[in-house]
Amino acid sequence: xxxxxxxxxxxxxxxxxxxxxSYSAGLPTSTAVEPEADLAPRRAAxxxxxxxxxxxxxxxxxxxxxxxxxxxxxxSRADQVILDCEDAIDDSLKDEARENVIRWIKNGGSAWVxxxxxxxxxxxxxxxxxxxxxxxxxxxxxxxxxxxxxxDTAQRLGGDVPVIPLVESALGIEEAVNIxxxxxxxxxxxxxGDYRRDTGTANEPMAMAYPRTRLVVASRIGGLPGPxxxxxxxxxxxxxxEQSADAVILGMxxxxxxxxxQPAVINESFAPTPSDVAWxxxxxxxxxxxxxxxxxxxxxxxLARAQVIRSRAELFGINPA
Numbered sequence: 075x076x077x078x079x080x081x082x083x084x085x086x087x088x089x090x091x092x093x094x095x096s097y098s099a100g101l102p103t104s105t106a107v108e109p110e111a112d113l114a115p116r117r118a119a120x121x122x123x124x125x126x127x128x129x130x131x132x133x134x135x136x137x138x139x140x141x142x143x144x145x146x147x148x149x150s151r152a153d154q155v156i157l158d159c160e161d162a163i164d165d166s167l168k169d170e171a172r173e174n175v176i177r178w179i180k181n182g183g184s185a186w187v188x189x190x191x192x193x194x195x196x197x198x199x200x201x202x203x204x205x206x207x208x209x210x211x212x213x214x215x216x217x218x219x220x221x222x223x224x225x226d227t228a229q230r231l232g233g234d235v236p237v238i239p240l241v242e243s244a245l246g247i248e249e250a251v252n253i254x255x256x257x258x259x260x261x262x263x264x265x266x267g268d269y270r271r272d273t274g275t276a277n278e279p280m281a282m283a284y285p286r287t288r289l290v291v292a293s294r295i296g297g298l299p300g301p302x303x304x305x306x307x308x309x310x311x312x313x314x315x316e317q318s319a320d321a322v323i324l325g326m327x328x329x330x331x332x333x334x335x336q337p338a339v340i341n342e343s344f345a346p347t348p349s350d351v352a353w354x355x356x357x358x359x360x361x362x363x364x365x366x367x368x369x370x371x372x373x374x375x376x377l378a379r380a381q382v383i384r385s386r387a388e389l390f391g392i393n394p395a
Contacts, residue, residue: 114182116149121184125153127211127236127261128299129389131328131344132337135188135305137162138171144178148185151337153328156186159200160216168196172203179209186210188240191217192226201230212236212260217268219246221256228258236260238302242268247285254296262289262296263330266304279320290325300327307332311339318343341390346383348395354383355394 125131134152136143138159147155157178163171168190175187187210189200194216204210215227218239228237237258241247242265254262264285266277275281289301303321306314306329318329318340329340346354357380361373368374387393 113145117145117182117184120149125389127154127186129327129386130154130302132340133186133263133302133328133330134334134337135330135332138175138187139163139167141174141178144174144183144185146334148183150334151341152331153337153341154186154211156188156214156330158188159196160188160190160194165196169199172196172200176203176207179207182209184209184211186212186214186238188214188216189227191215192223193217197227198230201227204235205231210235212238214238214240214263216240217242217246217265218253219243220249221252224253224256224259228256233258238263240265241285241289243272244269247288250288250292251295254292254298259296259298261299261302261328262293263302264289264304264326267307269304282320283324286321286324286326300325302326302328302330305330305332306336309333309335311335314339315343345390346387346392348392350383351387351392352394354380354387358384 130153132152133154133156134147134150135156135158136147138157139162144157147157157175159168159171159175175185179185187200187204189204190196192215200213204213212235213227213231215223215237218224218241224237224239228235231237235258238261239246239253239256239259240263241250241253246253246265247269250262253259266282266285269275269285270277270281275285286301286303293299293301303318303326306317308314314336321329322344327344329344331337331340357376361377361380368377
């Protein structure tokens with residue numbers, strides 16, 4: 075679904091995964107990480123430095139059938155990794171895909187897993203087999219359309235596994251507040267491809283503004299971190315930056331990605347710029363010099379913005395320009 079050596083394509087007409095709305099797939103086999111004796115310490119080092127899922131920017135989505143890339147994904151620049159057992163997997167391969175994930179996690183891997191929607195035949199097996207799996211960071215629930223979808227999934231997983239509802243339809247968007255308030259919901263995510271297919275909406279900033287804003291507002295009401303935007307399909311970094319910027323200005327704080335080249339761009343796009351950090355530093359200097367007293371109506375919103383920028387700059391290691 076993304077650019078290419080060999081098995082990658084951006085042509086939806088030729089790519090069944092793209093036609094189905096699937097987001098994972100199309101990563102080059104040649105870039106797989108070979109088994110190494112020092113894999114365990116490398117995994118440990120990467121997990122120690124990993125950005126927490128509350129603040130994660132780039133979420134790499136990888137087909138659960140691409141086992142040769144699991145280690146590479148875990149060691150990549152992506153803030154979080156999701157192994158996909160849903161749209162990227164043919165119905166006849168669901169059990170095999172799930173077993174691939176479980177085997178890898180039991181052997182020391184760590185990741186999120188996108189499971190099938192609650193109405194799908196494979197959902198019950200997904201939650202039953204993943205329950206109690208050490209190393210499972212959480213699940214992304216496909217095609218979430220109600221609070222009950224989240225609650226039932228969380229309960230079946232034991233009540234202590236974070237659930238990211240992937241909202242992919244008109245109904246899901248309109249139910250976003252209830253979904254965000256559901257017990258077990260951790261952070262909302264936007265299934266932009268399936269949403270466009272469901273509604274006939276174009277992939278344009280104005281058309282995407284409403285569903286993105288609904289998810290941002292619902293997340294705020296539900297007390298959740300900012301939502302994760304849908305992926306950008308294609309190999310253009312310029313397009314990726316443009317679509318990331320569209321999401322950032324609306325309040326989204328992360329983005330799904332489809333290949334190993336995208337995380338670096340997304341991480342940069344969803345973090346404060348050095349000039350933003352410089353502004354925050356200057357604001358705090360002036361504010362403190364004036365006695366840290368609110369002087370007019372503009373101080374509170376500017377103070378709130380400066381605090382967010384400072385905290386995210388510290389989290390992502392960004393210095394002022």
